[in-house]
Amino acid sequence: MKKRGGGEPEKDNKERWLITYSDLITLLLIFFVVMYTLSKIDANKYYAIASSLAKTMGGSQSIMDNAGAAIVPGAAREKSNEQGMPxxxxxxxxxxxxxxxxxxxxxxxxxxxxxxxxxxxxxxxxxxxxxxxxxxxxxxxxxxxxxxxxxxxxxxxxxxxxxxxxxxxxxxxxxxxxxxxxxxxxxxxxxxxxxxxxxxxxxxxxxxxxxxxxxxxxxxxxxxxxxxxxxxxxxxxxxxxxxxxxxxxxxxxxxxxxxxxxx
The missing domain is CATH 3.30.1330.60 (OmpA-like domain)
Incomplete structure (x- = not known):
């Protein structure tokens, strides 16, 4: 290897790709853990908690009155009857x-x-x-x-x-x-x-x-x-x-x- 400025020769680090690979694997693991957690959301429990918080804070029945489409299927705000019950x-x-x-x-x-x-x-x-x-x-x-x-x-x-x-x-x-x-x-x-x-x-x-x-x-x-x-x-x-x-x-x-x- 050539010397730079008369110093020690540079080391050829051929394993640097492992750092990028391990970071990618870690991010994928976190992503799937988050997706699994979201898939376990109980829409009815969410509705009950949201309604309770809204009433306590003096708001409406829904925390997000104009919520958009949900990312996770089944987690969208469920249609309610006239009594406010899903x-x-x-x-x-x-x-x-x-x-x-x-x-x-x-x-x-x-x-x-x-x-x-x-x-x-x-x-x-x-x-x-x-x-x-x-x-x-x-x-x-x-x-x-x-x-x-x-x-x-x-x-x-x-x-x-x-x-x-x-x-x-x-x-x-x-x-x-x-x-x-x-x-x-x-x-x-x-x-x-x-x-x-x-x-x-x-x-x-x-x-x-x-x-x-x-x-x-x-x-x-x-x-x-x-x-x-x-x-x-x-x-x-x-x-x-x-x-x-x-x-x-x-x-x-x-x-x-x-x-x-x-x-």
Missing amino acids: ESVEQRNMESIKRQIQDYIDKNGLSGKVTVAIEERGVVVSFQDVVLFPLGVADLNPSSTQIVDKIGAILHQTNNYIRVEGHTDNLPIRTSKFPSNWELSLARAASVVHRLIEYSGIPAERLSATGYGEYRPRRPNDSDANRQQNRRVDIVVLRTKFEGAEPAAVTGQPQPVNQPNKE
Whole structure:
């Protein structure tokens, strides 16, 4: 090697590339650690923390009201319902309600007579009429009250609106009490509503009763077996996005006063 200025000869450092290589490997390791950490973000926990901080600081529900697209899939701000709850949280709540009711059905031998499912409109608990009512009657069987009370205790966990729907088959009914299937189906729905209010403690403002008569059949009314499927009462836990279809209550209004009957 040549000497510089008469000094010692320069050393040919052939391993200098190792420094650059090790720096690159270190940066790649850090990059993948960061990406792995971001992939484990729980969007619901993030939402809850963000909402809590925003409320504490007197701000809005969201820390980033005009946030752009998220880098990590799934970490974007999730669509919320009218109550400010992420829709995935409401879905998990409904799945929990369905699971509890299904466990009760299985443990008490009610399969085939009581069913529960999650539909687009919410959780639907369906009772065949023989479980709750004698034929052509709107008063609950004494043996059925325990079933309604147990399921009502599970439904008490949710703050969603609950609609009770009465259904009949197409066989005509004409009695002094029920001139048509409309009245029978509505009276049955109302009986279940009263039971849920009085014994399950569900607030009355969250409940409604609807009578569909013979006009929402599950099966064609062409056999006894199909007509049996159509005679039913459904309890529907409505998803929040459908609450807009329910009439809104005006707060601050005076409560009705019971007036004495006029002779």
